[in-house]
Structure formats: C-alpha cells, structure tokens
C-alpha cells in the first residue's frame with residue numbers, strides 16, 4: 001500500500017516544486033514538456049471561459065477567485081481579459097512568484113478553507129487542487145468554504161474526477177467523485193450542472209460546474 005502524505009508534507013511538496021520547476025510544469029503536469037503543458041493550460045483556460053462567460057466589461061468586471069492558483073497562470077490570463085481576480089494559494093514560493101509577475105490579480109497566501117472576504121464572487125474556480133487535500137475533514141472545510149464564497153446565480157468550478165466513487169492516485173492525490181461532491185454541495189445550495197472531462201491525453205480529470213441557487 002502506498003503511504004499517503006500528511007497535510008504538512010503535501011504543503012512542503014508544493015512549495016519545493018514551485019521553487020524547482022518552471023512556471024507551467026510546477027502547477028501543470030510534471031511529465032509534460034513545455035509545449036504540451038502550454039496546450040494543457042490553454043485547453044483548461046478555454047473550458048473555464050465557457051463557464052465564466054466570453055464577455056468582460058471594464059465598468060463592471062466579474063469578481064473571480066482562483067483557489068489554489070499556483071504560479072498564477074489562470075489568474076493572470078483572466079485578469080488580462082478584464083476580470084477582477086483574487087488568487088490564493090498556501091505556497092509561499094508560488095505567491096511570491098505570482099507577485100513578481102504582477103499583471104493585475106491580487107494574491108494572498110492562505111489555505112482554501114481559511115479565505116474570507118466581505119464580498120461574494122461571480123465565479124470561484126479551483127483547478128487540480130482539491131484532490132491534493134489528503135485530509136477528508138480539511139477537504140470538506142475547503143469545499144464548503146469555496147461554495148460559501150459564490151454569489152446567488154454564480155458558478156463554482158472544480159477540477160476533479162467525474163466517476164461516482166473516490167479514487168486514490170499515489171501518495172498525494174485523493175480524487176473525490178460525484179457521490180462525494182454532489183450531496184455535500186447540494187446541501188450548500190449549489191445545483192450540479194455538469195462534469196466535463198478535460199479530454200487532454202489520458203487525464204481522468206474534468207470540470208464540475210455548480211450554480212448557486214439557494
């Protein structure tokens with residue numbers, strides 16, 4: 001049986017990886033080369049835009065939360081398009097590099113379960129982050145907190161595995177399935193809209209989309 005990393009070990013794993021790897025490799029797929037990771041990021045950015053909308057308005061920007069932003073690729077691209085983006089991540093190294101690159105988003109070093117704001121977001125998205133939270137209690141706190149930050153009619157977009165059951169991959173990934181996400185988020189007032197696979201190479205991951213209805 002593969003040993004699971006503790007929460008503290010996962011945190012260290014990501015901070016080290018963000019210090020060591022290039023912009024896209026550190027948060028993308030570590031075995032892809034730069035060109036392949038570029039396509040992988042573009043693919044997911046385009047899927048996010050389908051869900052967030054293809055319009056931006058400088059007078060009334062959308063408020064977006066990139067939860068577990070890593071080195072900030074999605075935050076920067078969506079901010080360039082005119083949205084008001086907050087990027088949060090627990091890794092000190094990742095947030096420091098996000099701030100160095102600048103480009104519009106506001107960055108905060110914090111855990112997903114701990115981020116509080118006096119406003120709600122039009123969309124909260126978390127790309128390939130929740131399955132790295134190994135502790136089930138912490139995972140539930142994080143998921144509930146992200147849901148609580150979505151305005152009525154807003155979207156919650158989660159990158160994770162779309163099968164019914166949960167699945168453990170190696171020592172640092174627990175992919176939660178529909179049977180885990182749907183009842184929890186239903187109780188948080190979120191309507192399940194869809195799960196769509198990334199359809200990138202053999203990735204078993206895709207985006208869940210939920211809308212706040214209550």
Ligand SMILES: C[S@@+](CC[C@H](N)C(=O)[O-])C[C@H]1O[C@@H](n2cnc3c(N)ncnc32)[C@H](O)[C@@H]1O
Pocket residue numbers: 014015026027028067068069070071072073074088089090091094110111112113126127128129132133142
């Ligand atoms: C696979 S990377 C994805 C980064 C980014 N979403 C991207 O796609 O480029 C996972 C990220 O989640 C962050 N992370 C893991 N657990 C977290 C938590 N509980 N709170 C905040 N960030 C977390 C890690 O530091 C890491 O940057």
